[in-house]
Amino acid sequence: MSVHPLTLTKAQSPASPQVGWRLFWMTVLGTVLLVVQSLAANARPESLAPLAEKVSPAVVNITTSTMVEGRTGPQGVVPEGSPFEDFFREFQDRNGGENRPQRSSALGSGFVISEDGFIVTNNHVIDGADEIEIEFFPGDGQPSDLLPAKVVGTDPNTDIALLKVEAPMPLKFVKFGDSDMARVGDWVVAMGNPLGQGFSVSAGIVSARNRALSGTYDDYIQTDAAINRGNSGGPLFNMDGDVVGVNTAILSPNGGSIGIGFSMASNVVNKVVAQLKEFGETRRGWLGVRIQDVTGDLAEAIGLAKDEGVLITDVPDGPAKDAGLLARDVIMSFDGFDVKDTRDLVRRVGDAEVGKTVRVVVFRDGKTETLKVTLGRREDSVDASAPGTPEGKPAPDMSEKDFLGLTVGPVQDEMREELGLDAQTDGLVILSVDEASAAWEKGLRAGDVITEVGQTKIASIADLEAQIDAAQEAGRKSLFLMVRRAGEPRFVALNLGE
Structure with a gap:
């Protein structure tokens, strides 16, 4: 026989009626509280008017004006070749022509962030403007006239600009949330x-x-x-x-x-x-590495348990090189934070203080190492990688080799400028790619240059064959390649079973 929950509750109730009723009302009260909490959590204001009234005085209209050169002929007035073209040209010449500078206006928005007149807007709203005027939301205690604004600083990378106005009274402002x-x-x-x-x-x-x-x-x-x-x-x-x-x-x-x-x-x-x-400008941290995301096949080729962190493809002169970071290192942690991907690392480095010394944890040769890097300033960074003079360069090898959907041959001196390679860089240039191969799917194309295989620099077909043999003898499933396109490096892992 099935037992209803109420029957079970009654059967287990104490003998005292007062205690029983107390438990009953406690149950009812608990249910009511749960319902009230649920309704409160999902409640919405009947109107957004109170919020709009609260914050609107800090929202402003922005008008910009710019002097632009006028057109030089009757274009847009009559079609070119029209019998009226000469007439209109004579009329324009008589009235000064259309090539006189003209004033162009644009509109945008912004908001006040301090009572002394700092205003935030988009950089593209005020970019190139000769004059900027601010119109405030009408109301008591607000400036009634348009106020001129000056540019404090801009950041095109985030499309943010900071303006400043001089107002006759403290301005109403809003604050940033999280x-x-x-x-x-x-x-x-x-x-x-x-x-x-x-x-x-x-x-x-x-x-x-x-x-x-x-x-x-x-x-x-x-x-x-x-x-x-x-x-x-x-x-x-x-x-x-x-x-x-x-x-x-x-x-x-x-x-x-x-x-x-x-x-x-x-x-x-x-x-x-x-x-x-x-x-008056941004000062973002600079690590000084070229990077790419770690994919599943790259992780297997490197020896990582899972695809995490960021793979360093190149280390030009800069803070990272000074601290001992190397190409093929995988950055696992930056300044105490786990690194998810390239975008995550770029943002964390950019947010870091210039000159700060941070701990960078890398995966290298099957184990982790911690290095200390003193960050530079991104805006001052220059890729100072300069070509050197090659020494002990092997004799040219004119042979070709087909492997894993690729046809490759040694880089010749006459190719270097076109391929974006300096005189020190050796490797194998990809001559063709089978469009049905995994190499094609992973973005390899003719003109790419393979400079390393299995974390070893190569300069000849013999070097390539030696690395393929070494990978097979070690039981590795993937072949780890460094590939350069227009001089920019990245890593690719190709399945040896392909």
């Missing part, structure tokens, strides 16, 4: 000056996190809150009224919002703004 706390599905509000229509508010959710578009230091929040032209540089707020992003770009086939907008994360912007305010 963008790392923004979750997919959280409500957000975008404010700005879309399409030059004046102050506007739109709401949506965080659609995705950690989006990368094209920059080295990208960390975008994707949102479906409506963002259009003119919103650039405006703030993306969370429900607490903190700025979690700077509206920067949209993905659209028609130039209008289709619900895919991107805001640079506030944790990136906050660091950039602090440097622009202090130095």
Whole structure:
């Protein structure tokens, strides 16, 4: 016979009726509390008006103007070759022509971050502008006139600019929030000056996190809150009224919002703004290595248990070389943080203080080593790798070899300039690639140069054959290649069973 839970509860109740009722009401109260907590967690304000009223005084419209050269003829007035062309040209000449400089205007958005007049916007909003004017949200205690702004500093890498205005009163401002706390599905509000229509508010959710578009230091929040032209540089707020992003770009086939907008994360912007305010420029850390992600086949070829860390492909003159880092090292940890991939490492290095000495843990020859690196400044970095004079260079080998879908031959002196190689670099140039091979799938192409096989430099077909034999005798499944294209190195692992 099945027993209903209520029957079981009653049967196990103490004999005292008072105790029984106490347990009953405690159960009811616990259920009510759970329901209330659930409703509170999912509650949404009936209106976003209180939030808009709170933060809108800090949102500004930005107008820029630039002098541009005019056109030199009647293009755009009449078609070229038209019988009226001479007439219009004579008219333009009589009135000074169209080649006089003309003033071009553009609109954008921004937000005030301090009462003394610092304003954040996008670099592309003010780039090349001769004049910048700030219009404030109308209200008591706000400047009623347009105020001229000067550029404190810009960072094209993150598309952020810092401006400054001199206002007759303390300005209302907003503060940055922690963008790392923004979750997919959280409500957000975008404010700005879309399409030059004046102050506007739109709401949506965080659609995705950690989006990368094209920059080295990208960390975008994707949102479906409506963002259009003119919103650039405006703030993306969370429900607490903190700025979690700077509206920067949209993905659209028609130039209008289709619900895919991107805001640079506030944790990136906050660091950039602090440097622009202090130095007028960015000062990012510089490690001085060329790197690539570790794939599964590369991990197997290197001897890593799993594909993690970042593989160093080249170490030009710089902090890493001075500290003893080598090509083929795998960076597992940087300054106490595990390294996930190349993007993660680039951001961590860029965020690090210039001149700071950090611990870098690398995987080398089957074990880990810790090295101390004193970081340089990225903006001052120069690849000082210079070609040297070759010594003991082997005689040219004109033979060719087919292996793993590749046809290769030795690099000849007359090829070096075209291939982007200096006089010291030897190797085998890929003459052709079988399009049905794994080598083709992994991006190898004719003109690439194999400079190392099995972590050993090669200069001839005999060197290649020796490394293939060594890999097979050692029971390795993959052949580890360093390949250069236009002088830039990367590593590729090819399955010996192919």
